[in-house]
Amino acid sequence: MIIVLKPNANKAKVDHFLDTLTSHYDVKVNTWVGTQSTVLGLIGDTSSIDIEYVQAQDFVESVKRVQEPYKKANRKFHPDDTVITLPTGQKIGDGSVALIAGPCSVESKEQICGIAQRIKASGATFLRGGAFKPRTSPYSFQGLKAEGLELLREAKKETGLPIVTEIMRVSHLELFEDVDIIQVGARNMQNFELLKELGKIDKPILLKRGLSSTIEELLMSAEYIMAGGNERVILCERGIRTYETFTRNTLDISAVPILKRLSHLPVVVDPSHASGISWLVEPLALAAVAAGADGLMIEVHNDPSHALSDGAQSITPDQFDEVAAKVRTAAKAFGRKVE
């Protein structure tokens, strides 16, 4: 962290400030005295120093971080890729392309079990499906809730596919006992109280990027979960808001290699929410593989035109079968592990 002092900074005040910093944080201070101003360089772990506290001192002209504010998610302190391994053996981040597929919402036993059988036959290794749905309108289908989780359990029993499903509030955690990977949706990426609670549990968390969040904000949200002790976080790029209106969101494909450079956590891409259009799912999925994604999350529905949510972006099981085959071919071409 670089701190530039005002030209006539009070020396006693600065010394007191630096004593406070060095006694509370593991940092050393280098001082450069110039003709116009004095510059302080804080060396060490500055991630927990509040930049606004520094800025608020009346003798500080400006302050700049040179080190990222996230530590546990930072590849600098953890050079090896994090591999998430489920008790049932499925892995994310091991060099393969994980395929997470299923409907936006769980709608019925026939629907979820039928889709689960089909996606499994096409090579998916995880089943997704929303039981608690974050919808823009309060009048839209809100999900089958606890019953939806029960139906996911049945689909898991039938197929052996681990379940990925979204949590919306802390008090629901007890219902998520049999869920294998808990999803935090885009709208809750900065629900810090939820993130803190998820930091205390022993399940992988799939953290989706917020609609208008920066890459650093996504990593800081991952840091919230990791700081609580749960280091099994999977990052998900699902498109961000831009001025483009053709697509529902804009897939930030560059976020994939950037996140993988900045962090050791696995990165999954959701081409369904990124585009909102079923025919864009395949090209975006292939682009994600080329960009180095560790997995894909794809919405699949047996009857998209009658889906209770996100039908326009849902592909059919037959289409998923084709996408999965192309993803495997692409993965092989890029030297990735193929299941």
Ligand code: PEP
């Ligand atoms: C979903 O996965 O169905 C979902 C609601 O996604 P997002 O939070 O990315 O909008």
Ligand code: MN
């Ligand atoms: Mn959806």
